Amino acid sequence: MTDSNIREGAEPAGPWAQSAQRAFRFLYVAVCLAATAWLFSGVRQVPPDSRAIVYRFGTIVRQQGAGLLLAWPRPMEHVVVLPSAERQIEFRIDGFDPATNPNHYLYPEARDNAAFLLTGDASIVHLQATLLYRIVDPAAYILAAEHLGPALQRVFVVSAVSVCAARDLDTILVARPELVSGSNAAAGIGRERLRADLMSAINRRLDALGRAGASFGIMVSRVDLAASIPSRAKTAFDKVLVASQEAERDIANARTVAARTALAANQDADRIVTDADAKAEERVAEARTRTATIAALAHGSPGLSGATLLNRIYFDRIGAILADAARVDTVDHNGGINLILPGPVPQ
Numbered sequence: 001m002t003d004s005n006i007r008e009g010a011e012p013a014g015p016w017a018q019s020a021q022r023a024f025r026f027l028y029v030a031v032c033l034a035a036t037a038w039l040f041s042g043v044r045q046v047p048p049d050s051r052a053i054v055y056r057f058g059t060i061v062r063q064q065g066a067g068l069l070l071a072w073p074r075p076m077e078h079v080v081v082l083p084s085a086e087r088q089i090e091f092r093i094d095g096f097d098p099a100t101n102p103n104h105y106l107y108p109e110a111r112d113n114a115a116f117l118l119t120g121d122a123s124i125v126h127l128q129a130t131l132l133y134r135i136v137d138p139a140a141y142i143l144a145a146e147h148l149g150p151a152l153q154r155v156f157v158v159s160a161v162s163v164c165a166a167r168d169l170d171t172i173l174v175a176r177p178e179l180v181s182g183s184n185a186a187a188g189i190g191r192e193r194l195r196a197d198l199m200s201a202i203n204r205r206l207d208a209l210g211r212a213g214a215s216f217g218i219m220v221s222r223v224d225l226a227a228s229i230p231s232r233a234k235t236a237f238d239k240v241l242v243a244s245q246e247a248e249r250d251i252a253n254a255r256t257v258a259a260r261t262a263l264a265a266n267q268d269a270d271r272i273v274t275d276a277d278a279k280a281e282e283r284v285a286e287a288r289t290r291t292a293t294i295a296a297l298a299h300g301s302p303g304l305s306g307a308t309l310l311n312r313i314y315f316d317r318i319g320a321i322l323a324d325a326a327r328v329d330t331v332d333h334n335g336g337i338n339l340i341l342p343g344p345v346p347q
Contacts, residue, residue, distance in 0.1 A: 038073050045069070049087050053080045053138045060139050082138055088221055091149070093129040093156050116230065117160055123169040125227055127160055131202070132222040140210070140217030148216055151209075159201035163194070173227040199223045 046052045048066040055061070055078040065084065071077045083089055116124040131152060135141045144151070164172065171190025202220045209215060322328055 040073075043069065043071070044079065044081075046081060049084050050081050051084050051138070053082060053142065054078070055080065063138065080138075080142055082135055082141065085134060085136065088132040088134055089218075091131045091133065091152055093127075093131065093153060117164040119164050119169050119172060120166055121168040123229075125164060125169060125172050125229055127164075128226040128228075129156060129160070130224040131156065131220050132224070133218040133220045135217055136219050137210075137215060137217030140215040142217075144214075144216045148218070151216060155202055155205045155209075159198055159205060163198050163201055167194070169229075173229070195223045195225055198225070 044052075046064060046066050046069050050066065052064045052069050053060060054064070054069075054071050056076065061077070069079065071079050116126050119125055133152075141148070167190060172194060173191070199220050199222065202223070206216060206218065206220070
């Protein structure tokens with residue numbers, strides 16, 4: 001190789017040397033791009049309903065809401081994106097789902113009798129629940145994220161057992177609508193407070209775990225429940241409801257018949273009383289008419305009474321009667337023993 005062939009920046013002679021040089025350049029560019037990507041790997045966009053927690057060598061250094069996040073690349077800083085404090089996270093309680101019963105495949109009847117709770121009046125109820133919670137302590141939530149699901153299952157079961165044991169069946173679900181209206185109103189208020197009481201019981205247990213140093217960094221904000229009873233018990237409750245409705249119908253019919261009978265009896269009583277009053281007034285008027293002459297004569301002759309008054313009436317009327325007769329035969333009732341009167345022979 002002569003001096004004329006050696007120039008600064010000239011490609012080396014030979015194919016192997018040229019290939020090695022090009023490979024080195026490509027590797028150099030790739031390393032520069034990887035370094036640039038690593039340097040800007042901590043820059044990201046935080047969604048509107050999320051927040052970013054920045055760890056620096058395992059320690060939380062800051063928390064940032066939605067927007068552009070600037071952070072050092074790993075392993076210097078580590079970014080964890082979590083839901084915002086206002087966002088609710090849904091968690092389904094599958095420990096009360098009959099399909100998740102471990103004995104489901106061994107005992108098919110366990111599908112209808114899995115995970116039932118005992119109420120205060122010795123009844124049983126099945127609950128299907130969904131919890132909605134918010135993250136209030138990101139650091140505790142990240143540390144306990146792997147154990148959060150089983151812990152929430154256990155906390156809910158314990159809280160549900162205590163809450164259901166302090167209530168009767170009708171304050172959990174509508175099982176006996178045939179109760180009196182006052183009892184139904186009280187049971188309705190109890191059913192409305194069931195979710196609030198259960199949520200309070202769960203939060204109290206989560207706070208107790210936090211004070212004991214095992215915080216999960218969450219707070220339950222809502223509990224959705226679907227309560228039911230076993231299928232066999234539901235059939236019995238339905239029969240009781242049908243019997244109660246039939247009894248109420250028979251009672252209503254009996255009251256209708258009784259009211260109708262009482263109305264007819266009152267009408268008959270009013271008619272009888274009215275007829276009796278009319279007949280009494282008629283008889284009184286007739287009696288007054290018949291005794292009017294005697295009463296008038298007695299009023300005009302104040303000194304007469306008894307037989308004397310009767311004789312006076314007789315003598316006043318006998319004359320007019322005798323004047324109309326063609327012949328009058330008179331007999332002394334004190335003078336003779338026998339009396340012969342004209343006429344047919346008596347039989």
